[in-house]
Amino acid sequence: MxxxxxxxxxxxxxxxxxxxxxxxxxxxxxxxxxxxxxxxxxxxxxxxxxxxxxxxxxxxxxxxxxxxxxxxxxxxxxxxxxxxxxxxxxxxxxxxxxxxxxxxxxxxxxxxxxxxxxxxxxxxxxxxxxxxxxxxxxxxxxxxxxxxxxxxxxxxxxxxxxxxxxxxxxxxxxxxxxxxxxxxxxxxxxxxxxxxxxxxxxxxxxxxxxxxxxxxxxxxxxxxxxxxxxxxxxxxxxxxxxxxxxxxxxxxxxxxxQLAGFENIFDARIAALHEEAGTMTCLLNPGAIEIEAPLARVETGAAVRVGIRAGDVLLATEPPRGLSARNVIEGTIEAIEERDFRVLARVNCGATFAVLLTPAARRSLGLAAGQRVWLIVKTHSCHLLRPAAQD
Amino acid sequence: MNWQALELTLRLSCLTAAILIVLALPVAYWVAYSRRRWKFLVQALASLPLVMPPTVLGFYVLVAFGSSSPLGRLWQHWTGHTLAFTFAGLVVGSVFYSFPFAVQPLVNSFLAIDPKLIDASRVLGASRLATFFRVILPLSASGVATAIALTFAHTFGEFGVVLMVGGDIPGVTRTISIDVFDQVQAGNYAAANVTSLVLLAVSFLILAAIYAWNRRAWPRAPWA
The missing domain is CATH 3.40.50.300 (P-loop containing nucleotide triphosphate hydrolases)
Structure with missing residues (x-):
C-alpha cells in the first residue's frame, strides 16, 4: 500500500x-x-x-x-x-x-x-x-x-x-x-x-x-x-x-x-404596493387575509411567502384601538397548550396562526379554546421569504 | 473399510476446497460490489451447478476436456494424457460442482458488512485491495469458514460427477461414495454400512463445526 x-x-x-x-x-x-x-x-x-x-x-x-x-x-x-x-x-x-x-x-x-x-x-x-x-x-x-x-x-x-x-x-x-x-x-x-x-x-x-x-x-x-x-x-x-x-x-x-424559528409561513400574493407608505399588501393564500408587510422589490401579483415568528404576534381579547401596528386579524382559538413554560395557541383566522405566550398572559386573559381573539402583527414582523425554488 | 478410498476422498476434498476459496473470493467480491447491469448473468451462471444433475455437469467436463476440444488438447499438450479418468479430472469436476457452495456464503458475508466501514477504510488511505484484506476479509471470517467447510463436505460426499469424469479406478478415482456403491453392487452390505457411517460422521462433524464457528462470529455492528 x-x-x-x-x-x-x-x-x-x-x-x-x-x-x-x-x-x-x-x-x-x-x-x-x-x-x-x-x-x-x-x-x-x-x-x-x-x-x-x-x-x-x-x-x-x-x-x-x-x-x-x-x-x-x-x-x-x-x-x-x-x-x-x-x-x-x-x-x-x-x-x-x-x-x-x-x-x-x-x-x-x-x-x-x-x-x-x-x-x-x-x-x-x-x-x-x-x-x-x-x-x-x-x-x-x-x-x-x-x-x-x-x-x-x-x-x-x-x-x-x-x-x-x-x-x-x-x-x-x-x-x-x-x-x-x-x-x-x-x-x-x-x-x-x-x-x-x-x-x-x-x-x-x-x-x-x-x-x-x-x-x-x-x-x-x-x-x-x-x-x-x-x-x-x-x-x-x-x-x-x-x-x-x-x-x-x-x-x-x-x-x-425555519432555522430562525418562524412558526408561521404562508403562501401569499402581492395585492398592492404603497410606495409612499413604505408598505405593501399581501393576500395570504388560504383564508384571503390581508397583511401589510414592509415594501420590497417585488411586482404586484407576484407569488411570495411570508414568515411571522409566533413570538412576534400579540393577542387581544377585544378589538384593539389606537395601535401603530397595521395588522389586526380576527380569529378563534383552535387549541392552546402549555409546554416548558411556554404557551402555544393555534388561532384560526381563515389561516391558522401559531402564537407564543407566557403562562402569565394566558392566565390574566383567561384564554381557552373556542374563544374569539384579535391578533396584532407589526408590519416589520412580516418577513418576505423567497419561495423555495421549484425544480 | 477401504482406507485408500478414504485417503483419496480426503485429498480430493481438501484440494477442491483450497482451489475454490482462491477462485471464489474474487468472484464473490465482484458479485457483491459490482454495479454492472449484466451481473445477474454471472450470478445465474455461478449458481448453475446447484440445479444441474451431476451427470450432466460431469458429461460437459468430459466434453470440454476431451481430446477433440481445444481445452482438452491444451491439457494433453501440457500433461501428456487426457483429463478423463485421472485424479486431476476429479478435481476439475469437483471444483465446478461445488463452485456455488463457495461463492454464496462469501457474497452473503460481504453484503452483511456495513458499507460505511469500507468508505472509512478508503478515506483513511487504504487502497481497495488493502481494504479487502484489512476490513472485508477479517469481517467475513464466518463466510470464509462456511465456504471452505461446505465445499469440503459437498466434495466429500459427491458421486455423480466423480463417476462420470473419473470412473472407478482404485487409488486414483475411487472415492468413498463410489466404494459404497461398489460394495452394495457386490452385495457386501456390512462393508457398505461401515463406509457409509464414516462418511456420515465426517460430514456431520464438519457441519457441526461450521455452526459452532458461526455462533461466535463477528456480528455486523455489535453495538447497534
Whole structure:
C-alpha cells in the first residue's frame, strides 16, 4: 500500500506543519441523480470553507451528505472543481480525480464506523500505514491523550460508549493529519454535555492545526450551540451563508426561516404596493387575509411567502384601538397548550396562526379554546421569504 | 473399510476446497460490489451447478476436456494424457460442482458488512485491495469458514460427477461414495454400512463445526 503524498513525517515535515498557513477548501460541485420523474435530485453548490468550524445546515435530503461525499471522493460529481489550498483534488475540466485514499481528507460518520474487529488503538493506527513505527507510536499516543481515550486503547469498539466511539472515530481521522475534516452529523446521537465536551476538545485540537472543519447537521440547536459560520443548503443549493445571527436576522429563505424559528409561513400574493407608505399588501393564500408587510422589490401579483415568528404576534381579547401596528386579524382559538413554560395557541383566522405566550398572559386573559381573539402583527414582523425554488 | 478410498476422498476434498476459496473470493467480491447491469448473468451462471444433475455437469467436463476440444488438447499438450479418468479430472469436476457452495456464503458475508466501514477504510488511505484484506476479509471470517467447510463436505460426499469424469479406478478415482456403491453392487452390505457411517460422521462433524464457528462470529455492528 502506498504512502500518502506528503504524509511521511520527518523533522522537516514537522517544520512545514507548524509554518503552514490556514487551509482553505474551495468547492464547486454539480451532481444529478436521475430517478423516476419527480424524484431526481440535483446538487449545485459552490462555496469556500476557511480554517475553523463551518456548519452545513439543511433538512434531510437537502444534499448535505452528498456534498461531503463529493469532497471526500466517495461520490464523483458530474462537473465541478474541488481545491484544498493549492491542491486540486477534483476538476471535471482537466479530468483530475484524486482517489479517495489520496485526498488527505478526514471523514467522521454519524455512527462512527469503527472497525469492529480492531481494538481502539488499532483503529487509530489504521490510517498510519507507511509512517515509521516510532513516529506512529508518538502520534497515536498524542491523539489518545488529546481526546482522552488512552484508557480505552486495548478495548474493542463494542464495549465502549457511543460518545467514546465518536471520540475514537475523530482521533482515527485526525491522527492521519488530514487537510480538512468532514463531519457527517457526528454527534447527533449524543446528549448535550457529551456533545459539548467533544466539540471543546476538537476546537482545542484545531487551534494548533488550523484546518477547515465542515460540520453537517440538520439540528437547529446544534447550529446555535456551535455558533459558527453557517452554510444553509436547501434542495441542493446553498441559500445563505454567514454567522448564524446574521443569516437569521433577515431570513429570506424558508430553511433559514425555519432555522430562525418562524412558526408561521404562508403562501401569499402581492395585492398592492404603497410606495409612499413604505408598505405593501399581501393576500395570504388560504383564508384571503390581508397583511401589510414592509415594501420590497417585488411586482404586484407576484407569488411570495411570508414568515411571522409566533413570538412576534400579540393577542387581544377585544378589538384593539389606537395601535401603530397595521395588522389586526380576527380569529378563534383552535387549541392552546402549555409546554416548558411556554404557551402555544393555534388561532384560526381563515389561516391558522401559531402564537407564543407566557403562562402569565394566558392566565390574566383567561384564554381557552373556542374563544374569539384579535391578533396584532407589526408590519416589520412580516418577513418576505423567497419561495423555495421549484425544480 | 477401504482406507485408500478414504485417503483419496480426503485429498480430493481438501484440494477442491483450497482451489475454490482462491477462485471464489474474487468472484464473490465482484458479485457483491459490482454495479454492472449484466451481473445477474454471472450470478445465474455461478449458481448453475446447484440445479444441474451431476451427470450432466460431469458429461460437459468430459466434453470440454476431451481430446477433440481445444481445452482438452491444451491439457494433453501440457500433461501428456487426457483429463478423463485421472485424479486431476476429479478435481476439475469437483471444483465446478461445488463452485456455488463457495461463492454464496462469501457474497452473503460481504453484503452483511456495513458499507460505511469500507468508505472509512478508503478515506483513511487504504487502497481497495488493502481494504479487502484489512476490513472485508477479517469481517467475513464466518463466510470464509462456511465456504471452505461446505465445499469440503459437498466434495466429500459427491458421486455423480466423480463417476462420470473419473470412473472407478482404485487409488486414483475411487472415492468413498463410489466404494459404497461398489460394495452394495457386490452385495457386501456390512462393508457398505461401515463406509457409509464414516462418511456420515465426517460430514456431520464438519457441519457441526461450521455452526459452532458461526455462533461466535463477528456480528455486523455489535453495538447497534
Amino acid at each position: 502506498g504512502v500518502r503524498e506528503g504524509r511521511t513525517l520527518s523533522s522537516a515535515d514537522d517544520e512545514r506543519e507548524t509554518a503552514r498557513n490556514e487551509i482553505l477548501l474551495e468547492a464547486a460541485i454539480r451532481k444529478r441523480y436521475a430517478g423516476s420523474p419527480g424524484s431526481s435530485f440535483s446538487l449545485d453548490v459552490r462555496f469556500a470553507v476557511p480554517a475553523g468550524f463551518t456548519i452545513l445546515f439543511g433538512r434531510s435530503g437537502a444534499g448535505k451528505t452528498t456534498t461531503l461525499e463529493a469532497i471526500a471522493g466517495l461520490v464523483k460529481p458530474d462537473a465541478g472543481k474541488i481545491l484544498l489550498e493549492e491542491r486540486l483534488v477534483y476538476d471535471s475540466a482537466s479530468r483530475v480525480n484524486v482517489d479517495v485514499s489520496h485526498r488527505g481528507v478526514g471523514y467522521v460518520f454519524q455512527d462512527s464506523a469503527l472497525f469492529p474487529h480492531l481494538t481502539v488503538e488499532r483503529n487509530i493506527r489504521y490510517g498510519l500505514r507507511g509512517v515509521p513505527e516510532i513516529e506512529r507510536k508518538k502520534r497515536v499516543g498524542e491523539i489518545l491523550e488529546s481526546f482522552r481515550i488512552g484508557a480505552l486503547a486495548l478495548r474493542l469498539p463494542r464495549v465502549i460508549s457511543a460518545g467514546e466511539r465518536q471520540r475514537v472515530a475523530l482521533a482515527r481521522s485526525l491522527v492521519t493529519r488530514p487537510d480538512i475534516l468532514l463531519l457527517d452529523e457526528p454527534l447527533a446521537a449524543l446528549d448535550a454535555p457529551a456533545k459539548s465536551r467533544i466539540v471543546e476538545d476538537l476546537r482545542a485540537w484545531n487551534r494548533v492545526r488550523r484546518i477547515p472543519i465542515l460540520y453537517v447537521t440538520h439540528s437547529r440547536e446544534e447550529v446555535f450551540a456551535l455558533g459558527e459560520r453557517v452554510l444553509v443548503i436547501e434542495r441542493g443549493r446553498i441559500v445563505a451563508e454567514g454567522l448564524p445571527q446574521d443569516v437569521l436576522e433577515a431570513p429570506r429563505e424558508e430553511t433559514v426561516a
